[in-house]
Amino acid sequence: MRFYLPIVLFLTSILLSCNSSKQSQSATPIAPTKTEVVILHLNDVYEIGPVENGSLGGMARVATLTETLERENAHVISVLSGDFLNPSVIGSVKINKKKIAGEQMVDLMNRVGVDYVTFGNHEFDLDQEDLVKRIDESDFEWISSNTFHKTEKWIVPFEKDHDNQQTYIQPYKIHFIPRPNAKPLRIGIIGVCLPFNQQSYVAYHDVYEAARITYDYIKDKTDFVVAITHLLIEEDRILAEKVPGVPLIMGGHEHENNFERIGPVAIAKADANAKSAYIHTLVYDHETEKLTINSRLQALDSTIVLDAETQQVVEAWEAKAYEGFKSLGFSLNKKVAFLKTELDGREVNLRTRQTNMGEAVAHAIFNAKPGLDLGIVNSGSIRFDDVLEGQVTEFDIVRAMPYGGPVVIATMKGSLLGQVLDTGLGINKGSGGYLQLYNVEVDGRAFKINGKPLDASATYKVGLPDFVMKGLENNLGFLNPDNPDVLNIERPTGNTDPRRDVRFLLIDYLKNL
């Protein structure tokens, strides 16, 4: 893996495609000494429709904004810095037994004219087959300097088979902007993604090393290099220090807008779900070889109208999704409850402490069968990074927990349960493997269940997601059906058992509040 990247760079330099348009031969215009480029920068867009009661975001607003920018500027590039294929309400629907899995987003991104993306960790939530399909469907180009396709034998760049053309996802892109009677402006773009929730079919090269090697490789072939990244802000700061020659990092992963400077490097992130976008105006002076960058945050609120044609496509996908959920037993328009207290499902809280939303889901799981000792849910299964408040519909439940999935009842030894709780609240703090609990009192690393200290030699009946019981959660691989301290696992029975999907349990729980 360590020696692999230079080979990729060598190969891709052969494949390197130039998108410079034909230069005008007829007149003899003088090349302007400065070239201005506008970059529309989005990150973490999960829903194709507008959010917050239609007031913010939505791909139809992105379409209008893109069109406006293109009308007002000669050169516009549109980028999305990762996390768009998953999770979403629509993406989790099955049509003909096949999950939509981001197809709706690729369709909309193609329509609004996104140019470049890099992977976010959530792209790798998809299974290999689905991700390959989404890549093939995309009109836009993928750039990844540090993630590769791990096949049985080889580590290779991800392939793309689009319009009968087979290409590889490149570790960089050189975007050419033509100038009359002069050399084109050459913008280098690199892209990196954090190795979060790692998948077996993905090889992750070190973020900083990959960025540095790729930057070094293209810096003399370009006028300047920018980065699209999907990293924690702390990692973006380190990247800025390690590769200070990249003056603009267009980031993602965090869902709140942020702008800061580390020395000569600007790091920008917009709000998730296209609630806002960054608009970077780059002016390159070909004589002095100086680049100036102006970045402004643009809200995608009611001042930007929904592009009617795009919105029609969005609504067609929504209609499909509603039908799909209907076949699963959900009626997305159905009212569930009116909440007097908001339930906190914000990731920053959910992954570091018990929240009332986490407790509500754990309580709903605890209610799955009389006689349970406790309910457990992994905070990563609550995924909307938002609060539930006021009138809640089944759509909100599905949006809050897009993965759903069965709940099982496991009978296990107290010694194992203690290890699960200790790991889930200890080293899993800060990740989706942090556990939310019901009927457990926590005092440091000591636990009380049913008011009594956890007894290592006793047995407990635990309600928990099948996902966790299968050993698929971070650091909790030891909790699996083969563990000898797991004495019994009771699975949901049939198509009417609410335990077949945790969301039915949550709906029942909220209804009975």
Ligand SMILES: [Zn+2]
């Ligand atoms: Zn992310």
